Amino acid sequence: MARVYMYADETGDLGYGSDAPYFGIGTATYRGEHSQALWAGLELRTQLEAKGVRVQHGLHAKNDSRSTRNAMFDVIAHQAPRFDTTFLYKENAYARVQQRGPVYLYQQAIYLHFKEILRQVSCAGDEVFVIAGHLQTNAKRAASYQAVRAVCSQIATDRTVVPCVWDAPSSWGIQVADYGLWSTQRVLLGRTSPWHVRCVEPTLKSVFKPWGTP
Numbered sequence: 001m002a003r004v005y006m007y008a009d010e011t012g013d014l015g016y017g018s019d020a021p022y023f024g025i026g027t028a029t030y031r032g033e034h035s036q037a038l039w040a041g042l043e044l045r046t047q048l049e050a051k052g053v054r055v056q057h058g059l060h061a062k063n064d065s066r067s068t069r070n071a072m073f074d075v076i077a078h079q080a081p082r083f084d085t086t087f088l089y090k091e092n093a094y095a096r097v098q099q100r101g102p103v104y105l106y107q108q109a110i111y112l113h114f115k116e117i118l119r120q121v122s123c124a125g126d127e128v129f130v131i132a133g134h135l136q137t138n139a140k141r142a143a144s145y146q147a148v149r150a151v152c153s154q155i156a157t158d159r160t161v162v163p164c165v166w167d168a169p170s171s172w173g174i175q176v177a178d179y180g181l182w183s184t185q186r187v188l189l190g191r192t193s194p195w196h197v198r199c200v201e202p203t204l205k206s207v208f209k210p211w212g213t214p
Contacts, residue, residue: 004122005030007173008132010109011181014102016090021214022188023088023105025113026181028081028173029121037079041172044075058169061182072179073195081173082121083180083200086113086208087188093211107147112210115155120205124158133168133178141165180204 007030012023030037045055048068059072088109097104114130122128132148134141145165152161168174183200184207186193193200 001125001127002032002123004032004126004128005034005173006114006118006121006128006130007171007177008110008113008130009168009174009177009181010106010133011178011185014105016093016098016105021089021091022185023090023109024085024181024185025109026083026085026177026184027113027117028083028177028180029117030081030173031121037081038172040075040079041175044071047071056169059175059179060168061179069179069195072175073183073199076176076179077199077202079176080203081176081180083177083184083204084113084117084120084206084208085181085184085204086206086210087185088112089209089211089213091214103143103147106144107151110147111151111154113208114151116208117206118155118161122159127160127162128156129162129164131164131166131171131173133171133174134165 006027008025008027010025012020014023048055048071053068059068061069064072086109088105097108118128130148130152134144148163148165152163155161166174168178180200183193183196184204187196188207
């Protein structure tokens with residue numbers, strides 16, 4: 001039996017009428033003990049603070065400066081976790097899916113991602129920790145935990161799956177997942193990510209688009 005740690009984050013707006021065409025889920029997976037990776041995350045944050053960069057809320061690719069991204073991607077390239085992504089093209093959602101609201105969209109993304117990837121990164125008898133970041137709004141936090149819990153209970157048959165929904169700043173792995181997902185989304189949308197080829201693509205195993213593309 002092994003322990004597998006799947007850190008997950010989300011990107012895009014849950015609203016169907018927004019400018020964001022996709023809602024995405026991304027994971028960074030570490031198999032087994034990875035304390036050195038966690039230590040490297042702490043070292044990076046303290047080194048950034050020593051340079052005058054405030055990271056009291058952790059690292060977030062969308063908001064971080066270019067120099068901070070450079071430093072973060074260097075650490076990611078060294079750690080080389082497995083990255084997987086799922087992007088739902090919202091315009092192609094069935095009307096009945098849209099009618100069920102934003103939390104259901106989140107649950108669909110979680111389910112479609114994990115039902116495939118969980119079995120690729122773990123074996124029968126393994127203990128898998130699914131560590132997902134909270135949704136942004138307080139009103140959706142309880143709902144997001146229930147969504148992750150429900151999906152994990154559906155998938156867990158011959159292995160133990162433990163759902164954990166945490167604040168992203170408390171988890172190095174969620175911040176790594178955020179960076180991998182951010183970079184992959186930029187490439188998907190035809191934008192630039194100068195770090196992608198060197199730091200993400202070598203261990204990016206999937207870019208799943210079950211609802212198609214524009």
